[in-house]
Amino acid sequence: MTRRSTTRLLAASAAALTAVTLSACASSDRDDEGGGEGEAASGGTLVFGATGDPAMLDPAFGSDGETFRVSRQIFEGLLGNELGGTDPVPELAEDYEVSEDGLEYTFNLQQDVKFHDGTDFNAEAVCFNFDRWYNFEGLAQSPSASYYYQAVFGGFASTPDTPSIYESCEATDENTAVIRLSQVTSKFPAALALPAFSIQSPTALEEYDADNLSGSEDSLQYSEYAMEHPVGTGPFKFEEWDRGNGEVTIVRNDDYWGEKAKLDEVIFRTISDGNTRRQELQAGSIDGYDFVAPADYETLEQDGAQVLVRDAFNILYLGINGGNVPDSGANPALQDPRVRQALAHAIDRDTIVSSLLPEGAEAAIEFMPPTVDGYADDVTTYEYDPERARQLLTEAGALNTTLRFFYPTDVSRPYLPDPAAMFQVISQNLTDAGFTIEPTALPWNPDYLNAVQAGGADIHLLGWTGDYNDAYNFIGTFFAEDANNQASAEFGAFSAPEIFAALAAADAEPDPAQRTELYQEANRLIMDYLPAVPISHSPPALVVSERVQGLEPSPLTAEVFSTVTLAE
Amino acid sequence: MTAVGDVRRRRIDELAARAGQVPEGEGGVSLTRSAFRRLRRNPVAIIGAVIVVVFLVVAALAPWLAPRDPLAQSLLSEIRPGFIPGSQEGYPLGVDNLGRDLLSRLIWGSRQSLLIGVVSTVLGVAVGMVLGVLAGAFGGWVDTVVMRFVDIMLSIPGLLMAISISVLLGQNQYALMIAIAVTQVPIFARLLRGSMLVQRGSDYAVAAQALGVKRGRIVFGHVLPNSLSPVIVQGTLSLATAIIEAAALSFLGLGDPDLARPEWGAMLANAQSFLSIRPELAIYPALCIIVVALGFTLLGESLREALDPKFRR
């Protein structure tokens, strides 16, 4: 659940997601557990090692994993994520109905819910939030601020040139909110499970001037609300953010409407170095951390810690600047399909998977994990064959052509646990096949992302973790055309009308079965064209100490801590 | 004279001044020869020299000494996350996390470490020498301006200076060398100036001047060559510092982006992740750095003692 690009949108897919069954389980949870005071509470403090500080704590402006890791505990949306899965389930909405034309959604809300500051949660609060997003002004409209809002809804009230598909929100009674859209989209309402669409306390938003952003687009300064006073309805309340020491403390919300959290408090403590995180866990000063290096699984388990492996809901690929972005200085040889095929044949995916990635990782043959609808088994594959690669290169007259290969430093991604090792192995593979590699290392954020997304590299390593179970969320995010009928600059703004058309057609298809077939076709076209090389799907893991129980790993890396207990 | 780093300056100046003094009771024997004689009798100097010579030989003969290609990921397929094969036939020290022969990488790594050390020291000496000679030879306002500039450079802690330069130049091996060199410049500049001032006031310089020899000839023909011994001492010590500093910059992610190229500092920084499963990956390059740095330090310190009249009794 990480921002990948500010230029791409999670454009529309068909209506299958409206079929999400909004079962009654949420309300039964509440009936069973809601009244019992403190009966299940194990108490105690859990310290979780975060990889970095959150950017801030207002999820509407969030796009980084550390912001969401904290905000997910404090806030809830109309929909949430299925515990340990990728499907949306009801959270603050008990259920909803869709009108015939698919443009009007009536949400029936949970009753007797209060925000942490005592404000009532009701239909007006819901509409307040939707209107807040729609009416963002100034810096709040920059893609680095409201990325997810723009990805799902488009523009703002004050931007008639980029219209929004959001039309209105009306509180028809205390517990019913009616949301009207101007256009059918499959992203709605599934996207409401994204933390960016959490419902926040209108009182606190106003009191602490939440929309008052300052600074510049690429170094935003957030409001007092986002830094000091985030207020939601979730099982935990914000307590304190000690920025000097990189510690965010949240405490149990004793007035929570659903099943109350067991822990007294959770502290997210930033430890940027991966080895330090491991040693801190072994020394017992933290209780868990994310992005465990595959090399550490065994050591940690021998020490009694529990490595919780998530399902692989991601893709790592070798990005190719195979188009013609002016002034990018990209190697023109990459426009030749034979050279791109040579890249694909040169990479020894099986060895990469067995030697560098954790158990359960798989070599990828296309740009989405097999569990997503629309995955095709019969795409063109490019098996490891350095001789064939060399031959293709020779045919293309590009033997020993120099490629500027970019890789990120000091980062561990769910799909890419050790970028330096991955870079060195692929680099050696490519050298063996007759390429000449010129390495460039950049810090992940912002330099690396900025550089590769602007088409600054010839080839680069990047990946994507899905936001929810949807084919378009993968291949649409990568290869859909932009306003100029080109793919994104990351892939050299190549032009492949047949791929663009296939993606658009699948996206607009309302029938789920048909749509799956259309996505399969799109996958086949993509793998024939080969705009980049898919490498692997890797199961990311988090680790907790022996005494931590009840933490359910989420393929979306969206764990909740309210179910966690600490044994003695 | 300004207040900054006064102490540090004083120390450098003291060094320069001492080296300029002609030892009592040794008239007739050339300074160099007597220093060399003292050096040969000093076991510490011998140990240092042996380490340095072995290091130089290994670096020079790396292609013939290394049993394998240091870049070949020959055992990669046997590697699993959390498992790196240890010492075995053909791989006496085992392999690194990508299946490359550790021994061969250590041997080749000596080259890169030597290169970084020598290039950055030479660069530091060269620039420092220009500044120091300018200041020392001309004196007056040139001296004031140059020395103020050097003082400002001295007022930024070394690693912070290196970090700032690295950020400026981007991440590549030349930037690394330049960053280390810049931290050496002020030291050499001060050293040379101080030592030249002493030499300028010496009898032979005064005599030469009285005989009407041109200033340039006095400086380059007499004063500069006689000021070199503290530079040689400091240069030897700087080689050690440079190798250690390169490791620190690698650790901070400002090293050579071509991770395949073997270099001790980068190998050590990279091995931190495997400390619990194969500590040798960190220990061997660390030992290499420590031993070589120790070698240069021993040699440098004994050179200083040999050349310093205060230690001659």
Add this chain to the structure above:
Amino acid sequence: MLRFIVRRLLQLIPILLGLSVLLFAWLRALPGGPAQAALGERATPEAIERYNELFGLDQPIYVQYLKFLGRAVQLDFGNSARTGRPVTTEFLERMPGTIELTVVALVFAIGLGIPLGYLAARKHGSWVDSTSVIASLLGVAIPVFFLAYLLRLGFAVELGWLPGSGRQDVRMDATRITNFYVLDGLLTREWDAAWDAVLHLILPAIALGTIPLAIIVRITRASVLDVVNEDYVRTANAKGLATATVRRRHIIRNALLPVSTTIGLQAGLLLSGAVLTETVFAFGGVGSAIYDALFARDYALLQGFVLMLAIMYVLVNLVVDISYGFLDPRVRVQ
């Protein structure tokens, strides 16, 4: 004496001005200039223009410098790109940690270094002497970050004797007053908090203090050896003064003079080492902030921190110089 101090203080001015020029030039020399550094590579030309206008970057360079200087004098270095907070606030919040760490490291280095160096000199030529000489040379040759890793692996992870990261146990809900955690614990009488903060200082301070320790051992040894051979010591001995008196009054006192000067020198080493040590021990000080800023390309913070650290370094040296002036009257005359 007062004249001496005033002269020293006045001499600081050109240094500080020079430093500010250097760091001003540094930010300007970054690829793409300050606007690109602040806005990122994707910034549109319009955005850059807007930024330049906003921060007066379209004005002549000397006007820009004077503005920068004007703000710097008020300790305004802009906001950190990473946290959005004023750089000075970040610095003031983190500096106490680094001061605590460096002070403990210095205490460790001096407390152990002077007796060891003295002992080595007294037993000149014995195994104690050669061991301490070799150990002190080794101490300088070990990369600081590697030593830090070893210490943590050994004492925090394997043995579990001491905490291996942070400044205080996060579960400890200590009251903060000055951000000097040990001091805070003492002031609020939260003894457990103070003790915990002390424990957290031990390993990083040893890692940080090793190089200064090695240097102090060497200098002490050398200067004791020097002094022992001085005429006044021989005279004192010849006079038949008690050995203890000779040691106390003549040897130790005179030998400590050069040692005290090196302590000012250590400040630079300690600040450099703090970047590495604090990073390894995830210690929330100035050094770890510099490391984080490096990766976030937080240039505003880097610029402000380097300048403020350099000023502190200069001031520490000034204090050392002045105290040296007290100790050794000859310096004042010069």
